[in-house]
Amino acid sequence: xxxxxxxxxxxxxxxxxxxxxxxxxxxxxxxxxxxxxxxxxxxxxxxxxxxxxxxxxxxxxxxxxxxxxxxxxxxxxxxxxxxxxxxxxxxxxxxxx
Amino acid sequence: xxxxxxxxxxxxxxxxxxxxxxxxxxxxxxxxxxxxxxxxxxxxxxxxxxxxxxxxxxxxxxxxxxxxxxxxxxxxxxxxxxxxxxxxxxxxxxxxxxxxxxxxxxxxxxxxxxxxxxxxxxxxxxxxxxxxxxxxxxxxxxxxxxxxxxxxxxxxxxxxxxxxxxxxxxxxxxxxxxxxxxxxxxxxxxxxxxxxxxxxxxxxxxxxxxxxxxxxxxxxxxxxxxxxxxxxxxxx
Numbered sequence: 321x322x323x324x325x326x327x328x329x330x331x332x333x334x335x336x337x338x339x340x341x342x343x344x345x346x347x348x349x350x351x352x353x354x355x356x357x358x359x360x361x362x363x364x365x366x367x368x369x370x371x372x373x374x375x376x377x378x379x380x381x382x383x384x385x386x387x388x389x390x391x392x393x394x395x396x397x398x399x400x401x402x403x404x405x406x407x408x409x410x411x412x413x414x415x416x417x
Numbered sequence: 418x419x420x421x422x423x424x425x426x427x428x429x430x431x432x433x434x435x436x437x438x439x440x441x442x443x444x445x446x447x448x449x450x451x452x453x454x455x456x457x458x459x460x461x462x463x464x465x466x467x468x469x470x471x472x473x474x475x476x477x478x479x480x481x482x483x484x485x486x487x488x489x490x491x492x493x494x495x496x497x498x499x500x501x502x503x504x505x506x507x508x509x510x511x512x513x514x515x516x517x518x519x520x521x522x523x524x525x526x527x528x529x530x531x532x533x534x535x536x537x538x539x540x541x542x543x544x545x546x547x548x549x550x551x552x553x554x555x556x557x558x559x560x561x562x563x564x565x566x567x568x569x570x571x572x573x574x575x576x577x578x579x580x581x582x583x584x585x586x587x588x589x590x591x592x593x594x595x596x597x598x599x600x601x602x603x604x605x606x607x608x609x610x611x612x613x614x615x616x617x618x619x620x621x622x623x624x625x626x627x628x629x630x631x632x633x634x635x636x637x638x639x640x641x642x643x644x645x646x647x648x649x650x651x652x653x
Contacts, residue, residue: 337447349547353554356645361562361586362579369561371452372492373554379444380488386550393546 338378342387346377349390427470434473435466438487442469445495456502464498465491480615556634559641563590567609586644593643594636600624601636608633 338346350373354366377383427435442465449461472487480486566586594605600622607613607621619629 337444349551349554350558352551353558356555356641357558357562360582360589360644360646361566362582364579365562365565365583365586368565369558372561373557375445375448375492376488379441379448379492380484381441382482382485390546390550 338384338387341391342378342384345387345391346374346383349377350374427474431470431473431476434476434483435469437483438469438472438491439466441484441488442466442491442495445492449495449499453499453503456499460502461495461498465495468494555641556637559637559644560633562586562644563609563637563640564612566590568612589643590640593640597636597639600632601639604632604636605640608636 350370353373354370358366377387442462446458446461446465450456450458468491469487472483472490476483476486566583567590590605590609594602597605603622604618607618613621615626615629618624619626622629622632624632
């Protein structure tokens with residue numbers, strides 16, 4: 321805290337170039353989120369918002385963290401499923417992944 | 418041409434903030450160059466650095482982390498520089514000026530939405546994690562779309578079909594807002610139609626910030642439901 325200026329810069333981490341997997345995942349997530357609006361919203365607005373959201377996922381540390389969490393859980397899930405075929409039943413009963 | 422020389426007037430704290438934003442500037446420029454490879458990177462980087470300085474100077478800690486706060490401003494300046502380089506009238510996809518993502522973060526405590534229960538194909542990850550992220554992105558999208566649709570448009574910006582869609586979408590949003598109970602219509606008016614800042618909305622509606630976040634999420638959910646149309650599953 322310096323002169324009432326409580327800086328949050330420690331939340332910003334260096335952003336390396338996104339991997340192909342991160343780019344593909346970001347595009348597919350955003351496309352899925354926008355799918356419901358495709359019949360009503362102007363295509364130009366959809367295109368602009370799509371690019372904005374993909375950029376936010378790929379160019380910010382918080383967007384990249386969301387992608388990394390999903391990619392990690394995907395990798396963990398596939399690894400777990402290899403060794404634990406009952407994982408789906410566990411999910412149904414606990415409601416947790 | 419804008420100059421980065423304003424850095425000499427920047428305090429030490431602001432310089433630290435500014436430096437922390439530079440990786441995001443570089444990432445944004447990379448994204449622009451992927452879309453328009455012929456553009457000059459140096460000019461885009463200068464525009465981004467200038468915006469980073471401005472964002473660092475304007476930032477106030479009570480707005481939360483600096484990165485979500487600065488993202489839209491940095492991107493807008495870099496895309497503005499890209500559009501100036503294109504100088505052909507080609508639309509350079511300049512995004513609207515939304516609230517930072519942190520202001521509408523819905524990952525935590527968000528009700529399990531219909532988006533998480535649809536039979537939409539799920540690929541690329543565990544379905545629940547993915548659906549939760551898609552649901553938060555749907556809310557993010559409706560904020561951005563409402564911002565875009567309700568700003569002043571130049572008639573030549575859209576083709577005829579898009580103009581019809583624009584008029585229809587605006588009508589849907591306004592009708593949906595009118596049908597809500599107060600203070601949701603008031604929020605819609607000051608937030609989207611009058612385009613007031615977060616602090617101004619808080620002041621106008623006499624709300625705390627947490628109350629504003631909840632109200633924002635509820636309104637966005639209703640707007641999303643309306644924009645999707647009756648055949649689509651709602652977010653609630």
